[in-house]
Amino acid sequence: MSVAATAGAVFAALDIGGTKIAAGLVTEDGVLLARTALPTPRGGSGADVLGVVGQVLSELTTDRHWPQVTRLGIGCAGPVDTAAGTVSPVNIPAWRDYRLVSAVKQLSQCRDLQVALCGDAIAMAAGEHWRGAARGRRNALCMVVSTGVGGGLVLDGRLFPGTTGNAGHIGHISVELDGKRCPCGARGCVELIAAGPAIARAAGCPDAAAAARAARAGDARARAAFDRAGQALATACATAAALVEVDLVVIGGGVAQAGDLLFGPLRRHLATCATLSFTSGLTVIPAALGADAGLVGAAACVR
Numbered sequence: 564m565s566v567a568a569t570a571g572a573v574f575a576a577l578d579i580g581g582t583k584i585a586a587g588l589v590t591e592d593g594v595l596l597a598r599t600a601l602p603t604p605r606g607g608s609g610a611d612v613l614g615v616v617g618q619v620l621s622e623l624t625t626d627r628h629w630p631q632v633t634r635l636g637i638g639c640a641g642p643v644d645t646a647a648g649t650v651s652p653v654n655i656p657a658w659r660d661y662r663l664v665s666a667v668k669q670l671s672q673c674r675d676l677q678v679a680l681c682g683d684a685i686a687m688a689a690g691e692h693w694r695g696a697a698r699g700r701r702n703a704l705c706m707v708v709s710t711g712v713g714g715g716l717v718l719d720g721r722l723f724p725g726t727t728g729n730a731g732h733i734g735h736i737s738v739e740l741d742g743k744r745c746p747c748g749a750r751g752c753v754e755l756i757a758a759g760p761a762i763a764r765a766a767g768c769p770d771a772a773a774a775a776r777a778a779r780a781g782d783a784r785a786r787a788a789f790d791r792a793g794q795a796l797a798t799a800c801a802t803a804a805a806l807v808e809v810d811l812v813v814i815g816g817g818v819a820q821a822g823d824l825l826f827g828p829l830r831r832h833l834a835t836c837a838t839l840s841f842t843s844g845l846t847v848i849p850a851a852l853g854a855d856a857g858l859v860g861a862a863a864c865v866r
Contacts, residue, residue, distance in 0.1 A: 573631040574865055575623060575676065577616065577667075578857030579603070579639040580683055581654025581710035582759075582817070584612075586619035587855070588628050589862035593694040595855050597626045609657040613666055620672045634677045636865030638686025638857045639663060640711060645680050645728035653735075653746050653754070654711050681864040683707060683857055684731060685724050687815055687850070688715025690860030692722065695851035696813045704800065704809045705850070706733060707857075708825070709816035712754040712796075718807060722864075731803075734758070738798045756795040759818045762788045775821040789821065793828030800829075801836035804845045815850025822849075 571591050578585040585600035599622045604611045623629060640652035648664030664680050667673050681689070688697070688705035697703040703717045712734030716723040723730050734754035735747050742751025755761055759771035765788035766774035777785035800812045818825060830847055837845045850856050 571631075572633070572866075573628045574862040575620070575629075575632045575635040576858040576861035576865075577620070577635065577637045577639075578683060578686065578861060579616065579637065579650075579652075579655075580857075581640055581652065584615050584619055585854075585858060586616075586623050587858035587862075588623060588626060588632065589859055591866065593690075593859055593863070595859060596628050597623060598855065598858065599623060603655065604657075607657060609661055612655060612657055613670075616667065617670050617672070620670060624672050632676065634679070634865045635667070635673055636686070636861035636863070637663065637667065637678065637680045638683040638861035638864070639680065641682040641684070641713065641729055641732060643680060643682045643728045645682075645724065648680055650680070652711075677865070679865040680728070681724065681861065682713065682715065682728050682732070684713030685715040685722065685728060686860030686864055687713075687856045688717055688731070688813075688860065689722050689863040690852050690856040690858075691813050691815070691850055692717045693863045694859055695856060696848055697811060700811050702807070702809045703811040703813060704731060704733070704803045705813040705815070706796070706799075707816040708757055708759075708796070708814055708818040710759055712758050712799075714799075714803070716803075716807065716809070718809075733799045733803060736799060736802060738795045753795045753799045757792040757818070762792050762818065765791065771818050771821070775824055778821075778824050786824075789824045790828040792818070793825055793830075794832040796825075796829050797832035797836045800833060800845060800847060801842055804837055804842040805839060808841055810845060812845065812847045813850050814847065815853065815856050819849055 714733035739751025
């Protein structure tokens with residue numbers, strides 16, 4: 564997808580997650596000019612995953628705006644280490660301490676580009692704060708609820724990535740002390756309950772979209788899966804508000820497309836979780852940038 568030519572700087576962006584790898588071109592004003600995506604390889608090697616990164620970038624190079632690109636921002640599922648340029652995504656087992664920045668720089672499309680790395684949820688937070696639902700807000704938590712669950716923080720009007728770039732990684736806080744073991748090594752993580760695959764398993768459906776269809780049709784098991792996911796997310800949101808006094812939570816990602824099936828129980832449970840005087844006004848809203856938030860945010864991080 565591409566639109567008419569534009570003047571000024573153009574940034575390339577990558578959004579790498581457990582389900583898909585997307586690439587795009589973004590203007591200095593946050594307008595997405597072009598976008599392409601492919602599924603993330605499952606069960607392949609690290610080189611297989613990098614190969615898909617190369618494919619989506621190759622498609623971008625055919626766009627008329629590519630000659631204007633001098634910088635590439637990468638938003639990747641985490642944990643990440645932005646200083647080292649490495650990633651260890653929980654949902655991409657082939658990449659452990661993978662030197663993503665150096666690997667991308669070696670791709671033929673990127674040898675002349677300045678490359679910067681951030682976590683995918685940090686990218687989403689950057690995008691929503693720059694051009695989306697958190698624009699103008701001083702303290703917010705932005706969450707991605709998809710194959711995994713991640714988060715990024717805006718504190719005192721600025722993105723707060725933390726020392727290694729993982730601040731706000733809310734999918735891996737425990738909401739069930741005796742819960743199941745998570746691939747991250749802990750027990751009862753939010754991601755084990757609220758991520759798309761977890762909802763699908765609890766609903767007895769092949770994927771989260773099928774679980775949403777079943778819930779809308781009145782299936783009690785599917786509706787219970789979304790209710791439990793909403794409760795886990797509400798607990799996480801209330802925890803964040805208690806720790807750093809965010810007053811807004813923005814939720815995007817594929818599971819958020821379920822709408823009131825997710826937001827209804829989340830807000831209902833939040834009323835019983837966020838009860839302190841300084842957390843009770845916490846507002847939860849959908850992301851404004853939809854599937855484009857990660858790309859716009861990756862561009863924001865390199866911008």
